[in-house]
Amino acid sequence: MTRQRTLLLDLIKEAGGHLDADELYRRAREKQPRVSLSTVYRALHLFKKMGLVEEYHFDESHHHYEATSKKEHHHLLCLGCGRVIEFQSPLSRYVTRNVPEARDFHIVDTELRMTGYCSNCRKTGQ
């Protein structure tokens, strides 16, 4: 555990939500101006492997990361305002119970991503 890794993990945890590598890099440099992007990526890989952080594929271009939480949760992405709404739902249980193809599958990870328009954006005509 190095100074950089401690900082990065703290930032991820205190962010609550999801960060991308670049945002994490920017926040890290405010505290330690000399951290490099490589360190950020290397730390993210490490944290992911250690199970401390989870990687999400929200949009087409790049990834988002988030501190692993105990509860299974998923994301709603609003196409209007870009807001990301988290919700809890035992989807992996639902799927293992209801989907024959999944029955003899040993599930490691479940990622549900729904896109659409939130109530606000629907009112304002998107």
Add this chain to the structure above:
Amino acid sequence: MTRQRTLLLDLIKEAGGHLDADELYRRAREKQPRVSLSTVYRALHLFKKMGLVEEYHFDESHHHYEATSKKEHHHLLCLGCGRVIEFQSPLSRYVTRNVPEARDFHIVDTELRMTGYCSNCRKTGQ
């Protein structure tokens, strides 16, 4: 509609499963040796916007594309052999019915991606 786009759409449809841009490019060149990768990407964007094709985020690096099917379906990815198993499940209905946060959301798209180990890979010790 140009010669290239017709070919590309045909290839996507006849592939059944999912293709990435590069695979599509390779197949296209077998029929029309001079198509370019740019054309492939431009066509994929267009098809996506037209609703003819859907984009999936299976792994971290690049995207996969698939002809839009009528039935809602999702994917199981085996971490052992790389196999992709499709299954049908009315998950968006399940979520809109059971998740309060989703109730006043107008859902456009639902993408569930589960990773794990298929029965074969479990038997052979992964």
Add this chain to the structure above:
DNA sequence: GTTAGTGCAAAGGTTTTGCATAATG
């Protein structure tokens, strides 16, 4: 001290763009 992590810059893979040429309607 030895091992592992860092910063920098350069390379990697995927996707996008500018521009002149060619094809479409």
Add this chain to the structure above:
DNA sequence: CATTATGCAAAACCTTTGCACTAAC
């Protein structure tokens, strides 16, 4: 013939890697 799509090469974007240097244990 005007408009739109194409091919090519170059750029952009995100991520990874090589290597000399520094920090951790």
